[in-house]
Structures are given as C-alpha cells and as structure tokens.
Amino acid sequence: MNKKNPISAWKQSIQGLVCGRTIIEQTDTIRENGNHGMVSALRAGVLAAHGISAPKEQAENCLIFGCYRPFTTPFLLRDYTALLDLFRLDYTYLNDEKCCGLPLVAQTGEEESDYIGKLCEDFTSHNIARSKEKGANKLVYCCAGCAYSARERFNHDHENHLFILDLIFNEIKKMNLKCKPVVMGYFGGCHTYFKKTFPNSGMNWASYRSELSRIEGLELVDVKGMCCKTSAGKIIERAEIEGLEEIICPCNFCYVSLKQAAGDRLKITSMPEFLLRILKEES
Numbered sequence: 001m002n003k004k005n006p007i008s009a010w011k012q013s014i015q016g017l018v019c020g021r022t023i024i025e026q027t028d029t030i031r032e033n034g035n036h037g038m039v040s041a042l043r044a045g046v047l048a049a050h051g052i053s054a055p056k057e058q059a060e061n062c063l064i065f066g067c068y069r070p071f072t073t074p075f076l077l078r079d080y081t082a083l084l085d086l087f088r089l090d091y092t093y094l095n096d097e098k099c100c101g102l103p104l105v106a107q108t109g110e111e112e113s114d115y116i117g118k119l120c121e122d123f124t125s126h127n128i129a130r131s132k133e134k135g136a137n138k139l140v141y142c143c144a145g146c147a148y149s150a151r152e153r154f155n156h157d158h159e160n161h162l163f164i165l166d167l168i169f170n171e172i173k174k175m176n177l178k179c180k181p182v183v184m185g186y187f188g189g190c191h192t193y194f195k196k197t198f199p200n201s202g203m204n205w206a207s208y209r210s211e212l213s214r215i216e217g218l219e220l221v222d223v224k225g226m227c228c229k230t231s232a233g234k235i236i237e238r239a240e241i242e243g244l245e246e247i248i249c250p251c252n253f254c255y256v257s258l259k260q261a262a263g264d265r266l267k268i269t270s271m272p273e274f275l276l277r278i279l280k281e282e283s
Helices: 006-018 023-033 040-049 074-086 110-133 144-153 155-160 164-172 192-197 206-212 228-241 252-262 271-282
Strands: 061-064 091-093 138-141 161-163 178-186 216-222 246-249 267-270
Touching (some): 061 074, 061 110, 074 164, 110 144, 155 161, 164 206, 164 271, 178 271, 246 252
Parallel strands (some): 061 091, 138 161, 246 267
C-alpha cells in the first residue's frame, strides 16, 4: 500500500470489515441483517448498554447510526443522543436500519460502480421509507461516511439528509456559549477519500469550526494539511510541537485514527464530548 495515498489507505482499511467475503455475500448479509457485519439483535444490545432508549414510534428526526458506530464508537452515539436530549430535540431510530453501502463502494472499481450505486440507493430508500412511517422526514446520520453516501445518492433532497453535527449546531447557533480560557487543537480532517468518492454530497465541515470559534474563552489552533489514515502520527507530532495538549475532532473516522496514534501523549476529544463539557460548565 502506498502510505502517502489516502484513497489506497481507505481501501486497505476496509478489508478488515470484509473478512474475505465476496460482494454478493456482503450484500446478502445487508439484506438479511441490515448491518454490513453484525446482526441487529447484537446492535440493539450495545445501544441499550450505553443508555440509548428504545426508539419512539413517531418523531420529527430519525437517527441513522450506521453499521459500525454502535460497535467501534458507541460512546459517540451516547454523547450525540445526550446532546439531542439536552436540546429537547425529537428523534427516533430504526431497529431495521439498512447499511448505506459505503463498505461496498470502497472495494469496487469503476466497472461495478453503477451496480453498487443502485444497491446503495435501494438500501437508503428503505431507511427513508421506514423513517417516514415514523413521521420523520429528516434522516440524521451519526456516521460521516453514511452522511456522505446518502447525500450523494439523494443530492436533490440533501436538506433532509443531515450529518448529526448539523442538527446539533443548529441549536448551538442560538446560544452564546463560554468556557474557561483554554487553547485547543482542531483537526477538521482532509476528507480526501470522501470528497473524491462523493463529490456532490455538499458536506460543510468549515461551519463546525466557525461555530466553535464563537465560544468565548476558547482559542483554536488548526492542525491541518495531512490525512488521518496516512499521517496520524505526524498530526500528533505537529500538535506536540505547537504545545497542544488536546485536539477536537468533528469526524468520527479522524477521531479513531488520532486516538489510536496519540495514546497517552495528548487527549483526543470528540465534538459531542467537548460540547457536553462546555454545556456542563454553563449549567
């Protein structure tokens, strides 16, 4: 693998989720279980263990957790839903959620893109239909990859397919937050793979950085110019040179990569974790 190529790095990392299965076998798993890798019963148990209540029958917003967020970073889902509860936002989720198809997209070449694209559209269409049955027109994705995929396939309706930070920052914009004076690093991510694969998704990562800069007492130092998949160690080194002790990450994929690379050297903080901390100081 060319470690300087983020596209190759993403394709390499996805192989751990494939477990030697063919595209047909993976597709059959999604159709049968919803998830790309795990059965829905195990997913329900993990959500419950992290304090996420059973889904409402009817709600304004429908959360899409993604195949792997409940298993790799369930604490992110816990913190996201804690923020939604704090803001008293109405939400539900699907027990029979379908995979967005990103693991399939990452494996296939151009010759298969139409077939895979149709599968992704079909899976997301299932989620849309089930959400509407619950009264929810807005699908709110807890995984950046799922948000990219859905917004690309349904670009004509992108305002109803949100990354969860969009929903959260819609509330933060209404507030004048402040915190104890602190200097923190900010790694917004390069998103090289996603921008190339889903060029029409219209994700706006700069808006989250902009809203954070409004928090009184918070000084942000940007740590940028590198990919978390190929240069996580260098990102941590640059942060240390800057004298930073903590980095905020808005992207779940970047968070995991930097967390692993940082070890005990400095603290990597997710966006929901940081916002909950600030709101706790405010209360």
